[in-house]
Amino acid sequence: xxxxxxxxxxxxxxxxxxxxxxxxxxxxxxxxxxxxxxxxxxxxxxxxxxxxxxxxxxxxxxxxxxxxxx
Numbered sequence: 001x002x003x004x005x006x007x008x009x010x011x012x013x014x015x016x017x018x019x020x021x022x023x024x025x026x027x028x029x030x031x032x033x034x035x036x037x038x039x040x041x042x043x044x045x046x047x048x049x050x051x052x053x054x055x056x057x058x059x060x061x062x063x064x065x066x067x068x069x070x
Contacts, residue, residue, distance in 0.1 A: 008039055 003011060015032045018024060024032065 008035060012039060013034055
Protein backbone atom coordinates (compact mmCIF):
# COMPACT_ATOMS: atom_id res chain seq x y z
CA UNK A 1 0.00 0.00 0.00
CA UNK A 2 1.79 3.12 -1.28
CA UNK A 3 0.25 6.43 -0.31
CA UNK A 4 1.35 9.97 -1.02
CA UNK A 5 1.76 12.23 1.99
CA UNK A 6 -1.72 13.82 1.77
CA UNK A 7 -3.41 10.45 1.33
CA UNK A 8 -1.42 9.09 4.25
CA UNK A 9 -2.62 11.89 6.54
CA UNK A 10 -6.19 11.55 5.26
CA UNK A 11 -6.23 7.82 6.02
CA UNK A 12 -4.72 8.35 9.49
CA UNK A 13 -7.41 10.95 10.20
CA UNK A 14 -10.12 8.66 8.86
CA UNK A 15 -9.00 5.86 11.16
CA UNK A 16 -8.79 8.28 14.07
CA UNK A 17 -12.38 9.45 13.53
CA UNK A 18 -13.60 5.88 13.23
CA UNK A 19 -11.74 4.92 16.41
CA UNK A 20 -13.50 7.70 18.31
CA UNK A 21 -16.95 6.66 17.09
CA UNK A 22 -17.19 2.89 16.63
CA UNK A 23 -13.67 1.63 17.33
CA UNK A 24 -11.20 -0.15 15.08
CA UNK A 25 -10.74 -3.78 14.18
CA UNK A 26 -7.42 -5.49 14.91
CA UNK A 27 -6.51 -5.13 11.23
CA UNK A 28 -7.30 -1.40 11.28
CA UNK A 29 -5.27 -0.94 14.47
CA UNK A 30 -2.27 -2.54 12.74
CA UNK A 31 -2.82 -0.38 9.65
CA UNK A 32 -3.02 2.74 11.82
CA UNK A 33 0.25 1.87 13.55
CA UNK A 34 1.99 1.26 10.20
CA UNK A 35 0.65 4.52 8.76
CA UNK A 36 1.69 6.49 11.85
CA UNK A 37 5.21 5.07 11.60
CA UNK A 38 5.40 5.96 7.90
CA UNK A 39 4.24 9.48 8.75
CA UNK A 40 6.85 9.86 11.49
CA UNK A 41 9.63 8.49 9.27
CA UNK A 42 8.64 10.90 6.50
CA UNK A 43 8.46 13.82 8.95
CA UNK A 44 11.89 13.01 10.40
CA UNK A 45 13.46 12.66 6.93
CA UNK A 46 12.01 15.99 5.78
CA UNK A 47 13.08 17.72 8.98
CA UNK A 48 16.62 16.31 8.71
CA UNK A 49 16.80 17.45 5.09
CA UNK A 50 15.80 20.97 6.15
CA UNK A 51 18.41 21.01 8.89
CA UNK A 52 21.08 19.75 6.49
CA UNK A 53 20.46 22.70 4.15
CA UNK A 54 20.84 25.36 6.84
CA UNK A 55 23.97 27.48 6.58
CA UNK A 56 25.02 29.50 9.54
CA UNK A 57 25.85 33.13 8.85
CA UNK A 58 28.86 32.86 11.15
CA UNK A 59 30.27 30.01 9.04
CA UNK A 60 29.84 31.99 5.83
CA UNK A 61 31.56 35.04 7.34
CA UNK A 62 34.52 32.92 8.43
CA UNK A 63 34.90 31.43 4.95
CA UNK A 64 35.40 34.90 3.47
CA UNK A 65 38.27 35.93 5.79
CA UNK A 66 40.36 32.80 5.82
CA UNK A 67 38.63 31.26 8.79
CA UNK A 68 39.66 33.99 11.22
CA UNK A 69 37.02 34.69 13.87
CA UNK A 70 36.32 38.22 14.99
